[in-house]
Amino acid sequence: MSDPQEPQEPRGDAVGAHDTDADVAIEEPAASSPTAATARESARAAAMGPAGTAPPAAGHTDVEPPSRWHTMGQQIVTGNAIISVLAVVLALIVGAIMIAFTDERVQETSAYFFSRPSDMLLAVWDSVSGAYAALFQGSIYNFRRDDFLDGIRPLTETLRFATPLIAGGLGVGLAFRVGMFNIGGRGQILIAASVAGWIAFGFDLPWGIHMIVALIGGLVGGALWAGIAGLLKARTGAHEVIVTIMLNYVAFYLISWMLRTPGLLQAPGSSNPKTPAMMETAIFPKILGFLGPQFNLHLGFILVIIATIVVWWILTRSSLGFRFRAVGENPNAARAAGINVPSVYVYAMLISGALLGLAGVSQVLGTVTTGFTAGIDAGIGFDAITVALLGRSRPWGIFIAGILFGAFKAGGFSMQAAEGVPIEIVLVVQSLIVLFIAAPPLVRTIFRLPAEGGPRRPRPLVSKEVEAK
């Protein structure tokens, strides 16, 4: 599967200095991209005489390149950044409409809209602004608090909610880069959380070591669970989308069974499907604990920052990442170049699963330390997909996207508490953001933006059928 973001990537050379544009690929349908360029190339070759005498590496800059600032300005208007912002705005507008239409006062006032429209407009404003103000105050800064420290607490909550989202998003995004869809985040999180939780409540180990053992156990659990899908894809060609979806349910039922079976995960003496509380020695310390007990941000956030750096290094600087990207972009060429594609699939899924495992571990050792149920994944497995898409599978993009969605989550809860707006609105807004971002032409049409610089087209997937003779 191709990288979903690929067609919208910004192009530094978009403005036209470049005459070997991908567009020319369509010149002859019976040719992949190079053919048309070949025509011009041969024209140039003809003009220059025998090919060997042409000055190397200089042939292409026929036109003065546009200034850097112009290019950058063009990119801002037509590129990703503006689309991302507008997608968020659009999604929030849709959310506002939903809030307004389901607000009781709005419904009441709409009954006499034509006699006194101001009432309804006011009610609409009240409901929407109230909800979004609550969202803001729940996620970034609460103006109702007197001192700055209390006011800023919501932001730390945002980061706490963002922690598993970033970890999961990195996992899904890394798999994307290798051309795989890891939809099995839920299962991997459940398995990782259970392993880490089982170590954290079932063993007596010294402080620190206990935590590390539990962390590693969780990562290994997530990695192995995802590794099943990687292994099956590598060995039998089973499609990882199907396998990971199925493994989600297998993990869910497996954990559900263990949670209600005494001696496995169930808390002793309890009949609820819930584990005992984690031991203090294994719980992630609160990294802002010195500011006050109400600051819950835990070590997981630091781990996630490290994970982001590691994933960034793997993808851009390492040999392994080079192979990952090669397989993701063109597995056939990677295979012909001696890269062991099946093993890349397995490694990628192992790392991806470990990252989703980190999300699970940070849930049980950081966020829900009083014992967990089969709902411990809290939808993070699927949120991670949207985070990865929003972050365009780039590590730092995912980091930022994770914080945005963390803010939605943190704010969503306070919105529900303060204004009675169901938390599910967050799901709607998140999925709309991803849909809009995935389809920039739609956003451009809605906002009447100019088309992307240069008539760049999506890479035709028919290229294989139309290869040259």
Next chain:
Amino acid sequence: MSQTVQQPAPASEVVILPTTVVTSWKAPIAFAAFTLGALALAVFVPREGVTTFRLSTPSDVIQLPELSAPSLATLWVIVALLVLATAYSISLVATKRRVPLWLIVVFAILFMVGFLTWAAAGSTIPVIGLLFGTLSLAVPLIFGSLSGVIGERVGVVNIAIEGQLLAGAFTAAIVASVTGQVLLGLVAAMIAGMLVGMVLAVFSIKYFVDQVIVGVVLNVLIIGLTSFFYSQVLTPNAALLNNTAQRFDRLPIPVLSEIPIIGPVLFRQTLVVYLMYLAVALVFFGLFYTRWGLRLRAVGEHPQAADTVGINVNRTRFWNVALAGSIAGLGGTFFTIGSGIAFNKEMTAGAGFIALAAVIFGQWDPIKATLAALLFGFAQNLQNQLSVIGSPVPSEFMLMLPYVVTIFAVAGVVGKVRGPAAAGKPYIKS
């Protein structure tokens, strides 16, 4: 693994390369694994007693006697049969032949009977109830898998079946509650499913967004939307918007419903189930014997070829994905007005994904997908029945079964599965 079979060159100009048979040991290995499993039950967890199979319901005109069998002895007989089947499959593969589908089916049935006999030792299995429940639970799966078959056959992977089912269930509940008309609810559900299908189609066909992404995101969107409106609107106004006054009643078909076993299972069902029979037949016939199906399959296999004979690829895809959505929406009615249950958050609980599994397990064929959906329905219902009679197997493991079976299926135990060639790929006209 393979052996050369030199074929004589045919006399005509049709040239065929010499071939060799590529055989697979997957089926014998799977057979052996299941046989060992059954053997392990007999040896390590033997259950004495008598297992009774009840074949009639009290209201039947023709009453069949109950079948009783000594549990352990029956299990041993079945283990012996399984061993024979495994040996036969090994001999087939060893002599470079394929393991036929019928053998797999016979093996599966034998295994199930053996398992049931063992699990229900000392109690009674209501066979009619088991099968009736199987069919009922399979209804949304079958509609969903038909939707998936149509979508993939026309070249659009439909991961959004779950969302379509949920949208159908939601809309059906509201419309039927408000209007007091179940049929209107049914139509509304189809429209809702169709709308979801259309969004999928627009994003994947017009904007070339990866179909799996759109599908996954649409599921989240529909879950969010329905849950939001459920909390915000439906719950406060449950009497008006989400009551259970309207439901499809059972319509026994005269005469047919009195046939022993088959009658109570197949012909004492609701309108939705009868529509399901019709849908399966229509989709099967339509796909393979009509112009609609020929063009649909052409577009899914080789869109460029379809384009060059004047078929509008994207229009064909759009409308068929919309149709697929409406079929799944129809299936969604099962959850609410089809069963007389009020709408609830995320009430489809993964049925859409099981339907997707059935599509693949059924190799993109409407009949085989239906059979796969029935198998999954059986597994779900078996779990219900076993928990009633107090089974030794944790219910979670029965619930896991469809998913595990699907993983085995895609991993190739059932044989190389080949989907429509162009499924998942947008058609970009240059």
Next chain:
Amino acid sequence: MKLELRGITKRFGSLVANDHIDLTVEAGEIHALLGENGAGKSTLMNVLYGLYQADSGEVLLDGEVQHFAGPGDAMAAGIGMVHQHFMLIPVFTVAENVMLGHESTKAGGVLDLPTARAKVREISQRFGFHVDPDALVDDLPVGVQQRVEIIKALSRDARVLVFDEPTAVLTPQETDELMGIMRQLKQSGTSIVFITHKLREVREVADRITVIRLGKVVGEAAPTATNAELASLMVGRAVELRVHKEEPKLGDPALVVEGLTVIDPVGHLVVNDVSFTVRRGEILAVAGVQGNGQTELTEALVGLQPRVRGSISLDGIELSTASVRKILDAGVGFVPEDRTEDGLIGEFTIAENLMLDRSEGAPFIRAGSIQRGVLDDFAREKVAEFDVRTQGIDEKVRQLSGGNQQKVVLARELSRELRLLVAAQPTRGVDVGSIEFIHKRIVEARDSGVPVVVVSTELDEVTALADRIMVMYRGRIVGIVPGNTPRDVLGLMMAGEVPAEGAAA
């Protein structure tokens, strides 16, 4: 039916693919459209067939202006096309393929297959084809598939028939038969447009010839024109078809292949019991019509084929069971047939592509980390050495022309310590200037003592490069003959006929 194209212009972005092209095809005429790959022939025909909309210009049939919104309109107006890449659905039967798009149906849209079968039989009989209407297209050999394409067009009463590079996949004998069919069609009054870049065929069958270069009509010619005249029209300058090379300095046998058999997933023996030897400093050219096992043979040599029997040994080391990685590390260079599919990663930069097959260990990787400095220096050096026309080593390979892409592949493969070079279709879709360069480098590799296996379906390339020629047909070796073997002998061998005095080399 008389076909006229007037002033057809088609642009793609800044590129003008067709620039005011005029073309007239009289009724009952075979009109050849000659041009290099990428000259704009297929674009023109796709405009005619309604697949593209022209930016300006018009299409006339018997003097009436036509407006085609899609292929459906073009077909209704009597235009048929035999596509280069057959537009047939492999899992459908012949009858289903022929009826698709204009199905005869009974009530309720139910397909009327008997009528379709009858139609296939009727047209088959008219032209002496032997095509079973109920055969699956996937099971048919390419020659027969092409006939299905012709039947498909004729079943719609096509009066103008376009053949787009129809001989690319045919043996010389099948090509002759196709020529016969074309003449037969012409006699029945069908106008034929014959698109090709093969001069011989044009001169044999065409009534008139139009030559296109860089999207423009550059001239008309009569079938009596010489090859050289046509070639220089087509390419725009005198073409040198020969490659300068010295007599080979033969060394020891290096590559020894014995009893090699490759089995495809369905069980076909696509390469069947093949044995040959290549010595140091020698080019062995593998000739044959596309699809006779050459692709699979080259893939087997580098370990890309999973089901292989027999032995491949290079300098005494057995490679038939080794992984691709091992084989590459053993010093095998590989130029794959389809560079965009197997040779390059379009989204990677030139530098990244240059390290593609050395993604582990020295010189580019140290401690699991890419040595950017080393890589960049290496890339700059190779770009200069191989004359890759680019803006810089960080340009994405996707943005290069075909010739430059191929140079990147060649630069990568030749910059390793080679003990064998395997090049499949090294100049396919490459401009003339780059062809000369690539041929020169291949000969240089051979002169430095590397054994070379070149696969090509173009006889010109085979005869230009080969020290010895191995002809393959249906997965078997027909014979191994000296490099100066006459073309007509090679042609017969490509059709499976063993030369009279047997293979000797």
